Amino acid sequence: MQRIVVAGGGTAGWMAAAAIARTMGRTVSVTLVESDAIGTVGVGESTIPPLVTYNRLLGINEAEFMRATQATFKLGILFDNWKVDGERYFHSFGFTGKDHWSAGFQHFWMYGRSKGHAQSYDDYCLELAAAMAGKFAHLPDDRVNYAYQLDSGLYARFLRQMAEKDGVTRAEGRIGRVELDGESGNIAALHLDNGTRIAGDLFLDCTGFRALLIEGALHAGYDDWTHWLPCDSAIALQTPNVRPPVPYTRAMAHDAGWQWRIPLQHRTGNGIVYCSRYLDHDAALERLLGNIEGEPLTPPNKIRFQTGARRKQWHRNCVAIGLSGGFMEPLESTSIHLIQRAVLRVIRMMPARGRVSERDIAEFNDQQFQDMEQIRDFLILHYKATDRRDSPFWRQCAAMDVPDSLTQKIELFRETGRVFRRNDELFAENSWVQVMMGQGIEPQSWHPIAEKLTDDELDRTLARIREDVQRTVAGLPAHADYVARYCGAT
Ligand code: FAD
Numbered sequence: 290m291q292r293i294v295v296a297g298g299g300t301a302g303w304m305a306a307a308a309i310a311r312t313m314g315r316t317v318s319v320t321l322v323e324s325d326a327i328g329t330v331g332v333g334e335s336t337i338p339p340l341v342t343y344n345r346l347l348g349i350n351e352a353e354f355m356r357a358t359q360a361t362f363k364l365g366i367l368f369d370n371w372k373v374d375g376e377r378y379f380h381s382f383g384f385t386g387k388d389h390w391s392a393g394f395q396h397f398w399m400y401g402r403s404k405g406h407a408q409s410y411d412d413y414c415l416e417l418a419a420a421m422a423g424k425f426a427h428l429p430d431d432r433v434n435y436a437y438q439l440d441s442g443l444y445a446r447f448l449r450q451m452a453e454k455d456g457v458t459r460a461e462g463r464i465g466r467v468e469l470d471g472e473s474g475n476i477a478a479l480h481l482d483n484g485t486r487i488a489g490d491l492f493l494d495c496t497g498f499r500a501l502l503i504e505g506a507l508h509a510g511y512d513d514w515t516h517w518l519p520c521d522s523a524i525a526l527q528t529p530n531v532r533p534p535v536p537y538t539r540a541m542a543h544d545a546g547w548q549w550r551i552p553l554q555h556r557t558g559n560g561i562v563y564c565s566r567y568l569d570h571d572a573a574l575e576r577l578l579g580n581i582e583g584e585p586l587t588p589p590n591k592i593r594f595q596t597g598a599r600r601k602q603w604h605r606n607c608v609a610i611g612l613s614g615g616f617m618e619p620l621e622s623t624s625i626h627l628i629q630r631a632v633l634r635v636i637r638m639m640p641a642r643g644r645v646s647e648r649d650i651a652e653f654n655d656q657q658f659q660d661m662e663q664i665r666d667f668l669i670l671h672y673k674a675t676d677r678r679d680s681p682f683w684r685q686c687a688a689m690d691v692p693d694s695l696t697q698k699i700e701l702f703r704e705t706g707r708v709f710r711r712n713d714e715l716f717a718e719n720s721w722v723q724v725m726m727g728q729g730i731e732p733q734s735w736h737p738i739a740e741k742l743t744d745d746e747l748d749r750t751l752a753r754i755r756e757d758v759q760r761t762v763a764g765l766p767a768h769a770d771y772v773a774r775y776c777g778a779t
Pocket of ligand 1: 299594612624
């Protein structure tokens with residue numbers, strides 16, 4: 290049996306342990322070490338749709354999971370004040386309109402606008418309209434694309450129960466020393482302060498920002514991305530729900546960063562993300578406290594971070610999963626998703642008979658890094674493509690150089706209205722279109738195929754899509770009622 294040792298029991302550790310135990314069964318032994326005294330990062334609430342698939346893959350009952358994690362449904366993110374102070378746009382998980390294989394719906398919509406169709410691009414997206422109406426239901430054929438807003442600490446606890454049933458052994462204690470094999474340089478064992486030695490073949494570093502194994506012992510190195518994503522601090526706190534939870538997360542920009550608001554079933558998660566060069570802790574806290582609803586339920590949780598990625602995500606016999614692998618601010622709720630991608634990749638590249646293949650390592654690192662760079666570019670877009678010039682922070686963002694890959698995407702869209710999804714990229718064309726238009730990038734032309742439609746055909750096509758969205762949304766129940774009913778059912 291191959292011995293897998295998971296260091297750390299936050300969301301990353303338990304997502305990894307649960308998935309490996311369930312998938313690999315008796316071919317592996319899984320031991321997870323965690324320290325109650327150290328605790329977890331204590332944040333992480335907003336997710337994206339692939340988590341639905343992850344849970345299905347593990348055979349998790351959705352209603353049970355939602356009860357256990359106090360989850361609500363999420364249809365997207367409402368961005369306030371990003372283009373300019375006072376304007377907003379919505380990045381939904383849905384598909385807008387109807388496209389042709391040669392051209393996205395935005396081309397038809399732009400042509401329609403030139404012909405006097407005044408309706409907003411948003412009116413053609415079911416998920417967006419449902420979110421704004423505060424409605425939700427599962428529809429046949431997975432027609433509604435959704436994710437969850439959840440308590441990731443409770444998710445870890447839920448997965449722990451599942452993993453322990455599947456045979457994962459949990460060891461409590463602080464890892465004091467990482468023992469390396471003198472010959473190979475691989476990790477041989479973890480030594481806990483209580484004297485326990487835990488040996489293994491493959492080690493998953495899920496120790497959070499501490500990165501105890503991958504950096505502390507193996508010195509994998511770190512690529513710093515703060516010149517592109519300059520926020521380096523956050524303060525989180527929870528408040529009671531003062532209104533029924535809405536099926537979307539809010540990201541409200543301020544003059545040195547932004548603030549999140551994430552409604553769960555029983556409370557709301559709030560946090561301010563900021564650049565400490567332009568805003569100090571006290572001012573950030575005051576700003577956060579001035580823009581929450583209800584009295585705080587928890588003391589403020591201050592977190593410092595450095596945006597970037599571990600240079601080697603898999604090094605020797607150690608894989609970094611979760612915050613130990615790097616961090617990007619939760620603007621598009623991608624951290625838990627990166628955990629999911631890493632865990633599934635580890636399972637796909639599980640070493641045979643304990644022998645780690647250098648080819649697997651290279652492939653894993655390429656794939657994981659590509660995911661991170663694509664997400665990084667998408668996040669930078671929110672800061673770079675802005676008309677805000679009202680503070681030194683926004684002036685710095687607007688003036689910064691961005692990766693060539695992002696410049697190509699922005700300029701291509703500006704000139705032609707086109708977006709291409711490359712290499713299995715997480716964010717599909719429609720996500721890019723919504724955010725680019727929301728941030729104020731206006732395409733200068735549309736695909737000529739849109740003009741193949743006669744005026745009549747164009748009118749009818751656009752009206753049909755809009756009416757279908759309106760009719761469907763009208764028939765949906767209120768999100769909060771649906772969650773209560775769904776989670777109440779067994
Ligand atoms: P942690 O939760 O820090 O867990 C580390 C584990 O390692 C703990 O169990 C700890 O006890 C253990 N450990 C550490 N050192 C030792 C030791 N010496 N001995 C034994 N055990 C040890 N993600 C999203 O997807 N959506 C969001 O909305 C979101 N919001 C976020 C907001 C902020 C401000 C931050 C910082 C992160 C956010 N994230 C979000 C990321 C998300 O919180 C993490 O990806 C997720 O919680 C996983 O964390 P982790 O398990 O890697 O680390």
